[in-house]
Amino acid sequence: MQTILIVEDEKVIRDAIVQELEKWNYEVVAVEDFSQVYTQFLAVNPQLVIMDITLPFYNGYYWCQEIRKVSQVPIMFLSSRDQAMDIVMSINMGADDYMTKPFEPSVLVAKIQGMMRRSYEFVQQKDWLEYKGIALQLGSGKVTYEGNVIELSKNEFIILRVLFEKQGDIAPREDLMNALWNSDVFVDDNTLSVTVARLRKRLGEIGLEKLITTKKGVGYGLAEVIE
CATH class of the missing domain: 3.40.50.2300 (Response regulator)
Known part of the structure; x- marks a missing residue:
């Protein structure tokens, strides 16, 4: 409908x-x-x-x-x-x-x-993902929140997209590394940690520094409450 x-x-x-x-x-x-x-x-x-x-x-x-x-x-x-x-x-x-x-x-x-x-003559494809008022634009890799916009790098976008698709559930580190690996990027555990840290810093520019949460020994997720 x-x-x-x-x-x-x-x-x-x-x-x-x-x-x-x-x-x-x-x-x-x-x-x-x-x-x-x-x-x-x-x-x-x-x-x-x-x-x-x-x-x-x-x-x-x-x-x-x-x-x-x-x-x-x-x-x-x-x-x-x-x-x-x-x-x-x-x-x-x-x-x-x-x-x-x-x-x-x-x-x-x-x-x-x-x-x-x-x-909608052809099958519609959603051009953004949303989580608690935060929009991730799939075509441009931009994040919009309360009128503020940042543009992510390729690796930052890949990680945030996986987390948005999980909608608050934890994404295992292995899933995130596989997503990066499939984009032809060499990935190891340290690469993932560094990229997540960089992504958190970018999100902080629009007031979302606490958006990404860590489940020690498992992976990452999105905060249930946006502070």
């Missing part, structure tokens, strides 16, 4: 959209805390986003740009603004489509279906 994230602060409109889309067998998640739109986007991993421009805390343009840092998910702006400038601005900020309020539900559904077909 395809998931759609709704970022709309007008309850009547939000509820109407949810009700209409559920009729078409979409899984619909509506944001309620508008200071955490980006975090909820990462957690939900939707196939499409419908977003108003005028929102509490930050406007839709801001959240669109934040989402575009990690994903090319289709984004549609739904707004009462009907000026050409608003539409041009939305597209320039990264939106794929724009629809004005009030709207005809059948037209909204038709637009969504068209965007879904164009975007």
